[in-house]
Amino acid sequence: MEITVTKTTAPKAKPPVDALGFGKHFSDHMFVMDYTEGKGWHDARIVPYGPLQLDPSCAVLHYGQAVFEGLKAYKDANGNVLLFRPYSNMNRLNQSNDRLCIPQIDVEFAVGAIKKLVELEQDWIPESPGTSLYIRPFIIATDPFLGVHPAQTYKFIVILSPVGSYYKEGLNPVKIFVEDEFVRAVRGGMGFSKTAGNYAASLKAQEVAETKGYSQVLWLDGVERKYIEEVGAMNIFFKIDGKVITPMLNGSILAGITRDSSIQILKSWGVPVEERKISAEEVFEAHKAGKLEEVFGTGTAAVISPVGELCWKGEKITINNGEIGATSQKLYDTITGLQSGKIEDTFDFVVRL
Ligand SMILES: *Cc1c(COP(=O)(O)O)cnc(C)c1O
Numbered sequence: 234m235e236i237t238v239t240k241t242t243a244p245k246a247k248p249p250v251d252a253l254g255f256g257k258h259f260s261d262h263m264f265v266m267d268y269t270e271g272k273g274w275h276d277a278r279i280v281p282y283g284p285l286q287l288d289p290s291c292a293v294l295h296y297g298q299a300v301f302e303g304l305k306a307y308k309d310a311n312g313n314v315l316l317f318r319p320y321s322n323m324n325r326l327n328q329s330n331d332r333l334c335i336p337q338i339d340v341e342f343a344v345g346a347i348k349k350l351v352e353l354e355q356d357w358i359p360e361s362p363g364t365s366l367y368i369r370p371f372i373i374a375t376d377p378f379l380g381v382h383p384a385q386t387y388k389f390i391v392i393l394s395p396v397g398s399y400y401k402e403g404l405n406p407v408k409i410f411v412e413d414e415f416v417r418a419v420r421g422g423m424g425f426s427k428t429a430g431n432y433a434a435s436l437k438a439q440e441v442a443e444t445k446g447y448s449q450v451l452w453l454d455g456v457e458r459k460y461i462e463e464v465g466a467m468n469i470f471f472k473i474d475g476k477v478i479t480p481m482l483n484g485s486i487l488a489g490i491t492r493d494s495s496i497q498i499l500k501s502w503g504v505p506v507e508e509r510k511i512s513a514e515e516v517f518e519a520h521k522a523g524k525l526e527e528v529f530g531t532g533t534a535a536v537i538s539p540v541g542e543l544c545w546k547g548e549k550i551t552i553n554n555g556e557i558g559a560t561s562q563k564l565y566d567t568i569t570g571l572q573s574g575k576i577e578d579t580f581d582f583v584v585r586l
Pocket residue numbers: 303427463464465466467468487488489490491492531532533534
């Protein structure tokens with residue numbers, strides 16, 4: 234399928250680097266293609282970024298048949314454009330598609346479309362440390378029909394946003410609230426899918442945690458509220474007595490690509506990594522025994538986010554004196570080094586344009 238290009242006649246001014254924030258500014262163009270049952274994906278096009286026209290009865294607006302992805306583009310020191318693991322993102326999009334009865338996309342074509350869009354918009358890739366061009370592919374159901382049924386028409390869209398660091402605090406450790414009332418997902422539900430509804434389900438707990446002074450929620454399993462699952466938009470890791478432990482993928486946790494990259498990198502350093510069930514109690518007991526060395530979250534937006542404090546059932550623990558630990562720092566430096574081409578990629582993560 235050919236991708237047509239219609240260029241904007243009114244390019245926008247680029248935001249200053251210190252005003253980037255996360256997801257506030259969007260580039261001049263977007264990629265769009267349509268799906269119609271019987272016809273498949275068609276009309277692939279790059280067009281000026283702008284509002285969509287949707288029927289008010291449009292399926293996604295009522296029943297949330299929507300999936301999305303998030304990945305980043307960087308420039309190396311020579312100005313080459315690098316994408317970090319785009320095939321993993323498009324494969325995961327298809328897993329989410331399957332769960333929500335959305336038709337599969339052609340992974341190779343979708344990565345090609347992202348490359349073409351990013352190439353056109355490469356002036357939008359910010360170059361100072363910690364910044365990147367965030368890529369947000371998503372699919373929405375567009376049938377003008379109020380019946381509860383998988384739609385027969387969809388739009389696959391890719392938008393681009395130049396971003397600074399995800400947290401206002403930078404790489405400073407965050408305070409996290411272990412949520413023991415609300416749950417995000419249960420096995421058999423949509424927890425392993427990157428879908429809008431999971432985020433809608435998370436907002437209430439996030440809001441409550443913020444009023445208590447915490448920046449994120451750590452979710453426990455939806456059945457026993459005992460085992461740790463993940464943070465809002467990040468997977469979670471614990472370094473206990475020299476070993477790194479992260480909850481195993483059990484169907485209710487999102488299989489983070491930064492999680493997978495971190496596991497591969499840690500193993501390449503000879504650090505023991507365990508993917509298994511881990512309870513909040515085990516973490517708090519390890520802290521009491523003086524064995525909880527580090528806690529960190531992993532996700533595309535923040536890359537590595539050290540955790541300085543956990544609060545569970547009113548009990549607060551401070552991790553590593555509220556400072557970033559050596560393993561978290563080394564992982565952050567390594568992943569961002571690979572992403573920006575400063576470190577030679579022996580993992581086959583980076584895709585050059
Ligand atoms: C996107 C996401 C993550 C992180 O995944 P990455 O591929 O590392 O960005 C973790 N948890 C949830 C719920 C997510 O939506």
